[in-house]
Amino acid sequence: MTETARLYHGDPYLRRFEATVLSIDGNEVTLDRTAFYPEGGGQVGDTGALGGVRVADTRIRDGRVVHILKEAPGFEVGGSVECEIDWERRHRIMRLHSAAHIMEHFLYRELGELRRLGSRVDENKDRADYAYEGRLPADALRRAEDAANRFMAEDHEVTIRLDPSRPGIRIWSCGGIEMPCGGTHVRGTGEIGAIGLRRRNPGRGVERVETALAGC
Numbered sequence: 592m593t594e595t596a597r598l599y600h601g602d603p604y605l606r607r608f609e610a611t612v613l614s615i616d617g618n619e620v621t622l623d624r625t626a627f628y629p630e631g632g633g634q635v636g637d638t639g640a641l642g643g644v645r646v647a648d649t650r651i652r653d654g655r656v657v658h659i660l661k662e663a664p665g666f667e668v669g670g671s672v673e674c675e676i677d678w679e680r681r682h683r684i685m686r687l688h689s690a691a692h693i694m695e696h697f698l699y700r701e702l703g704e705l706r707r708l709g710s711r712v713d714e715n716k717d718r719a720d721y722a723y724e725g726r727l728p729a730d731a732l733r734r735a736e737d738a739a740n741r742f743m744a745e746d747h748e749v750t751i752r753l754d755p756s757r758p759g760i761r762i763w764s765c766g767g768i769e770m771p772c773g774g775t776h777v778r779g780t781g782e783i784g785a786i787g788l789r790r791r792n793p794g795r796g797v798e799r800v801e802t803a804l805a806g807c
């Protein structure tokens with residue numbers, strides 16, 4: 592089966608492209624190339640339109656990028672379609688995803704490294720869950736927020752490279768901070784603006800840090 596070329600790795604700012612339809616199964620479509628990010632690594636799937644039909648979600652199924660449309664499309668397999676992702680939404684996701692990595696770096700600087708149990712970033716906020724007994728101290732959270740905001744205001748460049756020792760793994764780096772990540776990110780922290788952090792308690796032994804864009 593033909594692989595879908597994942598254009599979002601080479602250019603996370605690509606929002607419009609043309610592609611050939613590889614398969615249609617009801618309202619699920621695969622393409623020879625796509626800029627739609629499929630849900631994974633804690634980042635939600637992209638929305639947008641293929642040939643004028645709404646894309647409600649994008650997911651990986653059996654290793655393939657599947658565009659889930661609102662309705663069965665009128666276009667056909669082998670045809671060419673104009674594709675566009677919801678850029679405003681995706682750009683907010685990119686800002687929040689980059690911000691979440693920076694938040695975590697400064698949170699760990701305050702509290703030591705924590706075990707991250709899960710994370711999810713959408714266009715409204717990033718939620719990161721950590722194994723933690725008791726409450727995350729409010730003053731440590733404020734200091735992490737201040738440090739992250741100061742760091743982001745310095746407009747550090749974000750780069751992503753393949754890990755030479757682990758095939759398919761991408762390393763995100765920014766101003767000396769590094770972590771593995773396959774998501775989409777802004778080019779520089781100046782694009783993020785300021786963030787606000789708040790703590791939640793989703794259950795015993797778990798503390799959540801929510802990252803939101805300031806003024807949104």
Ligand SMILES: [Zn+2]
Nearest residue numbers: 688772773774
């Ligand atoms: Zn990430």
